[in-house]
Amino acid sequence: MSTPTSASAPAGTSSGAPTPGPDGGSLYWLVRDTWSVTKRNLRHYVRQPRLLVFSTIQPVMFVLLFSFVFDGVVGVALPGGVSYIDFLLPGILIHSSAFRTTQTAVGLAEDLERGVVDRFRSMPMARSAVLSGRTMADLVRSVAVLLLMIAVGYLIGFRFNQGVLAAIGAIAVVALFGYALSWIFTYIAMVVPGAEAVQAAGFVAIFPLVFASSVFVPVATMPAWMASIVAYNPVTLGADAARVLAIGYLSDDYGSALEPIGWTIVVSAAILAVFVPLAVRRYRRMT
Amino acid sequence: MPAVSVEGVEKHFGSTVALAGVDLEVAQGEILGLLGPNGAGKTTLVRVLSTLLPPTAGRARIFGLDVVDEAPEVRRRIGLTGQQAAVDEILTGRENLRMFGELFHLSVAGARRRADELLERFDLVEAADRPARTYSGGMRRRLDLASSLLVRPQLLFLDEPTTGLDPRSRNAIWEVTRELVDEGTTLLLTTQYLEEADQLADRIVVIDHGRLIAEGTGDDLKEQVGGQVVEVLLASAHDRAAAMEALGSAAHPVGEVRVQVGVDGHDALTRVSEVAQALDRAALTVRDLGLRRPTLDDVFLQLTGGPPPGAEPPAAPSPNGQKAAR
Numbered sequence: 001m002s003t004p005t006s007a008s009a010p011a012g013t014s015s016g017a018p019t020p021g022p023d024g025g026s027l028y029w030l031v032r033d034t035w036s037v038t039k040r041n042l043r044h045y046v047r048q049p050r051l052l053v054f055s056t057i058q059p060v061m062f063v064l065l066f067s068f069v070f071d072g073v074v075g076v077a078l079p080g081g082v083s084y085i086d087f088l089l090p091g092i093l094i095h096s097s098a099f100r101t102t103q104t105a106v107g108l109a110e111d112l113e114r115g116v117v118d119r120f121r122s123m124p125m126a127r128s129a130v131l132s133g134r135t136m137a138d139l140v141r142s143v144a145v146l147l148l149m150i151a152v153g154y155l156i157g158f159r160f161n162q163g164v165l166a167a168i169g170a171i172a173v174v175a176l177f178g179y180a181l182s183w184i185f186t187y188i189a190m191v192v193p194g195a196e197a198v199q200a201a202g203f204v205a206i207f208p209l210v211f212a213s214s215v216f217v218p219v220a221t222m223p224a225w226m227a228s229i230v231a232y233n234p235v236t237l238g239a240d241a242a243r244v245l246a247i248g249y250l251s252d253d254y255g256s257a258l259e260p261i262g263w264t265i266v267v268s269a270a271i272l273a274v275f276v277p278l279a280v281r282r283y284r285r286m287t
Numbered sequence: 288m289p290a291v292s293v294e295g296v297e298k299h300f301g302s303t304v305a306l307a308g309v310d311l312e313v314a315q316g317e318i319l320g321l322l323g324p325n326g327a328g329k330t331t332l333v334r335v336l337s338t339l340l341p342p343t344a345g346r347a348r349i350f351g352l353d354v355v356d357e358a359p360e361v362r363r364r365i366g367l368t369g370q371q372a373a374v375d376e377i378l379t380g381r382e383n384l385r386m387f388g389e390l391f392h393l394s395v396a397g398a399r400r401r402a403d404e405l406l407e408r409f410d411l412v413e414a415a416d417r418p419a420r421t422y423s424g425g426m427r428r429r430l431d432l433a434s435s436l437l438v439r440p441q442l443l444f445l446d447e448p449t450t451g452l453d454p455r456s457r458n459a460i461w462e463v464t465r466e467l468v469d470e471g472t473t474l475l476l477t478t479q480y481l482e483e484a485d486q487l488a489d490r491i492v493v494i495d496h497g498r499l500i501a502e503g504t505g506d507d508l509k510e511q512v513g514g515q516v517v518e519v520l521l522a523s524a525h526d527r528a529a530a531m532e533a534l535g536s537a538a539h540p541v542g543e544v545r546v547q548v549g550v551d552g553h554d555a556l557t558r559v560s561e562v563a564q565a566l567d568r569a570a571l572t573v574r575d576l577g578l579r580r581p582t583l584d585d586v587f588l589q590l591t592g593g594p595p596p597g598a599e600p601p602a603a604p605s606p607n608g609q610k611a612a613r
C-alpha cells in the first residue's frame with residue numbers, strides 16, 4: 001500500500017504544493033480518513049460544554065436515581081443474593097448507550113446543515129468517513145461514559161463478580177450493541193431532514209425499545225402478553241447479555257449464558273450489515 | 288481538452304428551475320467570470336461542477352471527466368471555495384487546515400507543514416489557535432480559501448469569494464487568485480460585482496434565470512451597450528428635469544442623480560465642454576462630470592432588464608479601491 005510522499009512545499013500559494021494522494025477507494029484510506037474525522041468529532045465533544053454535560057451528568061444521574069427509586073420495589077422480585085444495583089447497572093449501561101445513539105443522528109444532522117460537509121464532499125477523501133468518523137467518535141465517547149457509570153456504580157455498591165475478562169466482555173457487548181444502533185440512527189439522519197426532526201424521530205424509535213425491556217425490571221415481573229414482546233426486544237437481549245457477563249445473572253428464559261450473548265452479537269452484526277450500506281449509499285446520493 | 292465543458296445542463300429543485308440548459312466551455316489556464324444577480328443559478332452551477340449536486344439533465348465534464356460518473360477523479364483535481372465558508376467552526380484555523388490536509392491524503396507531518404505555510408501565507412498566524420467561529424468574515428474566507436489550497440488544485444471554483452468582505456481581505460483574495468492563475472490553475476469565479484469580473488476574468492459569462500445570456504470580454508460586453516458617454520452626477524435629484532432640458536435630446540437619465548449624454552461620434556473633448564457649458568448656463572450644481580465608457584452595470588441593465596444587484600450606491604468595488612466610473 002502506498003502512502004503519499006508529501007512534497008516539500010515552498011511558501012508559494014500553490015507552486016510546489018503537494019498533489020493529492022490516491023483517492024479514497026482503499027481500506028487504508030477509509031481507516032485513516034475515519035480517524036481524521038473521528039478526531040474532529042471528539043474535539044467537538046470536548047469543546048462543547050452542552051454535549052459534555054448531556055453525555056456525562058445524565059447517565060450518572062440515571063444510575064443514582066433508578067437504583068434508589070426502584071430498589072425497594074424491584075429488589076424483592078430478584079432472586080436471593082442479587083442486589084438491585086447489580087441487576088440494574090448492566091441494564092442501564094445498555095439503556096444509556098442506546099439513548100446516546102440518538103445523539104449520533106443529531107450530530108450528523110447538524111453536520112449536514114454545516115458548510116464543512118460541502119468541503120468534505122468535494123474532496124478526494126473516503127466519502128463514508130464522514131459517517132464512520134461520527135459513529136467511531138460516538139463509540140469512543142460511549143465507552144468513556146460507560147466507564148464513568150461503572151465507577152459511580154462502584155461507589156454505591158455495584159461489583160463485577162465474573163472476573164476481569166467477563167467484565168471487559170460486558171463492556172464490549174454493550175459498546176458493540178450501541179455501535180450497531182448508532183448506524184440505524186445514522187441512516188435516520190440521512191432520511192429525515194433537519195436536526196430537530198431527527199431528534200424527534202430518534203426518540204420515538206428508541207423510547208419503546210428501551211423501556212419495554214428488561215433494563216429496569218426482570219421480565220418475569222411483567223404481564224404475560226408484555227413479557228412475550230419484551231423477550232424479543234434486542235435491548236432486552238443486550239441487557240441480559242451484559243448482566244450475565246457482569247454478575248452471572250441469567251433469567252429463566254434462557255437455556256445457557258451463551259444465548260443472550262450470542263444473540264446480541266448476531267443482532268448487532270445484522271443491524272450493521274443492513275444499515276451501514278444503506279446509510280453510506282444514502283449519503284453518497286445526497287444532494 | 289477544456290478544463291470545464293458543460294452541455295445542456297439543467298437542474299430542477301421541485302418546480303424551481305435553477306439551471307435551464309447551460310452550455311459552457313472553460314479552457315485550461317483561463318479565468319472565467321460567471322456574473323449574475325442573486326438567484327441566477329451561479330451557486331447551483333458551481334455545485335454541479337464540483338460534484339456536490341447531480342444535474343437533472345445534461346452532462347458536465349472537468350478535464351474530460353464526468354462529474355457524476357467519475358466524481359472521485361474530478362475531486363482530485365478541483366478546489367472549492369463556496370459561498371458559505373466551508374470550515375469547521377469549532378476547530379481552530381490550524382486544526383482545520385491539518386484535518387483537510389490529512390483528508391487530502393498528505394502525510395500527517397506533511398499536512399502540519401502545509402497548514403503552517405498557509406497560515407503564514409493568508410495572514411492567519413496570530414489567529415491560528417483560535418476557533419474558526421471567532422474569526423471575522425474576512426478571516427473565515429481566507430481560511431476557507433486556504434483550505435482549498437492544501438494541495439494544488441488544477442481547477443479552482445470561487446463562489447462569490449469577496450461578497451461582503453472588507454477591502455483588505457478582498458485584496459488578499461484577489462492577490463492570491465492572480466498568483467494561482469500565474470501558476471497555471473484554471474479559475475471559475477462567480478460574482479455579483481461587475482467590476483470584479485471585469486478586473487479579474489479573461490472572459491465573462493452572464494447568467495440570469497438559469498441561462499447564459501451573454502459572453503465575451505468585459506470590453507466585448509461593453510461594446511454591446513454602446514460607445515462613450517459624458518456622465519453627469521447631479522448634486523440633487525430635483526435638478527434632473529432641469530438638466531435634461533438644458534442638455535437636449537442626446538441626454539438620458541440613468542438614475543435619480545445621474546444623466547448620460549452620448550458622444551455619438553463627436554469629438555469627445557468638445558462634447559464634455561458642451562455639456563459643461565450647458566449645465567453652467569442653467570446654473571446647475573454638479574458633483575461630478577466626466578467621460579466614460581459604459582460600465583458592466585449598464586451592460587447588466589441592458590441584458591437583464593433590471594438593475595444590477597448592489598451596484599448603486601456605492602459603485603461596485605474594484606481592486607484598487609476606485610469607483611467603477613472611469
Ligand SMILES: Nc1ncnc2c1ncn2[C@@H]1O[C@H](COP(=O)(O)OP(=O)(O)O)[C@@H](O)[C@H]1O
Nearest residue numbers: 300303305323324325326327328329330331332
Ligand atoms: N437546494 C435548493 N432547493 C430549492 N431551490 C434551490 C436550491 N438551491 C437553489 N435553489 C433555487 O435555485 C435558484 C438559483 O439559486 P442559486 O444557484 O443559489 O443562485 P445564485 O448563486 O446565482 O444566487 C434560486 O431560485 C434558488 O432559490
Ligand SMILES: [Mg+2]
Nearest residue numbers: 329330331370
Ligand atoms: Mg450563490
